[in-house]
Amino acid sequence: MDLNLIMYLIPSLIMFGCGVYGFITRKNMIAILISLELMLNSVDINFVVFNRYLFPAQQEGMFFTLFAIAIAAAETAVAIAIIINVYRAAKNVDINQITKMKF
Amino acid sequence: MDYSQFLMMPQEIGLLVVFLLVFLYDTFMPSKSHKGLPLFATIVFGLFTIYSFLPVPDGSAFGDMFESNKATWAMKNILNIGMFIVLLQSIKWTNSDFVAIRRGEFFELMLLTLFGMYLMISGRHFLVFVIGLETASLPLATLVAFEKKYYESHEAAAKYVLTAVFSSAIMLLGLSFVYGITGTLYFNEIASSVQGNKSLLLIVALAFLISGVGYKLSFVPFHLWTADVYQGAPTMVTSYLSVISKGSAAFAFFVILVQVFGAAYAPVWEWMLYAVIVITITVGNLFAIRQRNLKRFLAFSSISQAGYIMLGVIAANAEGMASMMYYILVYIFSNLAAFGVIAVIERKTGKVTTDDYNGLFKTNPWLAFVMMLAMFSLGGIPPFAGFFSKFFIFMGACSTGSVAIYVLVFIALVNTIISLYYYLLVVKAMFIRQDECVIPAFKSHWSEKAGLWICSLGIILIGIVSCIYTGISNITNSDAMSTMFSMIQQ
Numbered sequence: 036m037d038l039n040l041i042m043y044l045i046p047s048l049i050m051f052g053c054g055v056y057g058f059i060t061r062k063n064m065i066a067i068l069i070s071l072e073l074m075l076n077s078v079d080i081n082f083v084v085f086n087r088y089l090f091p092a093q094q095e096g097m098f099f100t101l102f103a104i105a106i107a108a109a110e111t112a113v114a115i116a117i118i119i120n121v122y123r124a125a126k127n128v129d130i131n132q133i134t135k136m137k138f
Numbered sequence: 139m140d141y142s143q144f145l146m147m148p149q150e151i152g153l154l155v156v157f158l159l160v161f162l163y164d165t166f167m168p169s170k171s172h173k174g175l176p177l178f179a180t181i182v183f184g185l186f187t188i189y190s191f192l193p194v195p196d197g198s199a200f201g202d203m204f205e206s207n208k209a210t211w212a213m214k215n216i217l218n219i220g221m222f223i224v225l226l227q228s229i230k231w232t233n234s235d236f237v238a239i240r241r242g243e244f245f246e247l248m249l250l251t252l253f254g255m256y257l258m259i260s261g262r263h264f265l266v267f268v269i270g271l272e273t274a275s276l277p278l279a280t281l282v283a284f285e286k287k288y289y290e291s292h293e294a295a296a297k298y299v300l301t302a303v304f305s306s307a308i309m310l311l312g313l314s315f316v317y318g319i320t321g322t323l324y325f326n327e328i329a330s331s332v333q334g335n336k337s338l339l340l341i342v343a344l345a346f347l348i349s350g351v352g353y354k355l356s357f358v359p360f361h362l363w364t365a366d367v368y369q370g371a372p373t374m375v376t377s378y379l380s381v382i383s384k385g386s387a388a389f390a391f392f393v394i395l396v397q398v399f400g401a402a403y404a405p406v407w408e409w410m411l412y413a414v415i416v417i418t419i420t421v422g423n424l425f426a427i428r429q430r431n432l433k434r435f436l437a438f439s440s441i442s443q444a445g446y447i448m449l450g451v452i453a454a455n456a457e458g459m460a461s462m463m464y465y466i467l468v469y470i471f472s473n474l475a476a477f478g479v480i481a482v483i484e485r486k487t488g489k490v491t492t493d494d495y496n497g498l499f500k501t502n503p504w505l506a507f508v509m510m511l512a513m514f515s516l517g518g519i520p521p522f523a524g525f526f527s528k529f530f531i532f533m534g535a536c537s538t539g540s541v542a543i544y545v546l547v548f549i550a551l552v553n554t555i556i557s558l559y560y561y562l563l564v565v566k567a568m569f570i571r572q573d574e575c576v577i578p579a580f581k582s583h584w585s586e587k588a589g590l591w592i593c594s595l596g597i598i599l600i601g602i603v604s605c606i607y608t609g610i611s612n613i614t615n616s617d618a619m620s621t622m623f624s625m626i627q628q
Contacts, residue, residue, distance in 0.1 A: 051307075051311060054307070058300075058304055064296065064300070067300060068300075071300070071303045071304060071307060074304070074307035074308075074311075075303075075307050075310065077311075078307060078310040078311050078313075078314050081311070081314035081315075081318070082314050082317060085314065085317055085318040086317075089318060089321060090321040093321075095317070095321075095322065095323055096317055098265070099264075099265055099313075099317070099323065102265060102268070102269060103268075103310060106268070106269070106272045106306075109272070109276060110272070110276060110299075110302075110303045110306075113276050113279055113280060113299060114279075114299045114300065114303065116280070117279060117280075117283050117292065117295045117296050117299050118296060120283055120286075120292045120295070121292045121293065121295075121296050124289045124292045124293075125289065125292075125293075133293050133296065135289065135290060135293055136290060136293060136294070136365075136366045136369055136370060
């Protein structure tokens with residue numbers, strides 16, 4: 036069976052949608068972070084697939100993906116450190132409880 | 139590889155040298171002399187600010203990924219001035235025992251975020267732009283969480299980092315569509331390949347890109363993090379977030395919209411931006427009226443100021459760019475003066491609400507006077523710089539000559555009048571209202587005084603010394619920039 040461009044793009048867009056859905060509905064901050072990772076990874080798939088199928092002569096999308104993975108790793112590290120700090124301060128990572136500052 | 143290309147980026151290299159000096163001081167000096175680190179960092183950065191006024195070569199490096207011209211040079215100098223004032227005002231705060239073990243980290247992270255902003259301004263390839271954006275926003279998240287013993291700081295940092303990652307994911311999705319359509323990520327190659335044909339997917343990508351950068355600039359549908367983060371962060375970091383990070387993002391936004399999407403898509407993004415500007419200015423103003431915490435109040439005020447900055451972008455010509463850079467320069471001085479006063483009073487008494495400022499003029503006349511200057515300048519009252527910056531940005535927007543933009547300028551003008559109400563509420567509290575428990579008279583540290591002096595002089599002089607606006611205007615009207623603007627008129 037031939038795999039074409041659209042067969043990669045649809046799963047990646049579903050992944051992105053799942054990420055957005057999880058970011059909005061989840062209450063646990065770690066789960067929100069996992070949703071964010073889903074979104075970033077689906078973007079990486081997009082870049083690689085576009086590069087492989089549409090512009091195979093060059094490597095720009097691949098290199099962008101490498102950098103995007105590194106940036107995503109740094110983002111996760113910072114976010115987890117901050118979540119641990121929140122847990123120490125509030126003994127909780129439920130975003131319904133982290134609402135001291137409001138309108 | 140041709141290493142002489144690094145000579146194209148003298149400002150970036152200078153900033154890295156400052157960073158390394160601060161890092162080496164922090165690592166290798168004996169712990170007794172660590173009290174001197176804030177002063178050392180400020181002096182070295184001040185010398186760098188003077189050095190970076192040296193002219194830079196025009197041109198591009200690293201296969202057009204990096205561009206250096208007079209406009210990026212001027213923008214980086216504007217950011218340097220603001221950064222110097224922030225560092226000067228934070229000397230006393232970072233010298234307290236509370237931040238003793240993390241004193242160096244504060245300065246190192248600040249300098250790194252500034253480096254990221256330089257890349258955003260000069261990058262002419264989306265990879266460089268994204269790396270710059272992340273370098274500018276990730277260390278800022280850790281800086282927001284800097285006050286370890288203060289619960290709000292952690293809450294603010296969590297909100298900031300989650301929304302920042304969410305926004306950059308959305309922006310990256312837009313970029314992947316751009317890459318899929320054009321097959322390149324260089325600004326000039328995208329511009330030449332999208333010329334003439336309109337694709338719907340690229341309009342979607344443009345919307346994603348605008349929302350991604352809109353988070354950083356806190357436009358209204360994406361502004362919900364702003365007030366909480368500004369309130370929870372240490373006041374010095376808040377002032378940095380509100381002026382410098384916003385100014386650099388606005389400049390990069392201008393370059394992307396005009397240079398990349400200027401040729402075929404200008405009508406598309408101008409209407410997107412039109413709607414965003416109207417609600418940003420209005421909602422920012424209306425929400426600012428009901429805030430009692432001064433940091434939240436300035437957060438909403440800065441949301442509406444971001445809308446005014448975008449008036450320069452929607453003009454998309456040389457006048458628009460000049461007035462935008464001038465607006466950012468004036469905004470740096472006015473906002474840093476306001477935050478400087480808030481920081482001094484918060485450090486001495488811990489009070490941050492408007493009601494605490496009742497009768498401040500009786501006990502601390504100078505602080506009240508500087509705060510009044512800042513509020514007048516933010517509101518745009520004539521002899522001060524804020525009036526001239528608002529005047530030029532309206533002129534820049536009107537220079538396009540379209541009726542829709544005249545309507546937009548009229549809406550912005552009405553909003554200026556609304557904003558006077560809440561800016562003058564603070565002045566009224568300080569000068570007219572009385573209270574039993576007034577903030578007692580105190581002496582501020584010399585560094586804070588110096589920072590407030592620089593800000594006050596800037597507020598008074600920048601509007602009157604007309605060569606500043608003329609200089610910026612000459613830069614954006616030069617031949618080097620005209621190629622960028624010539625595309626949009628086609």
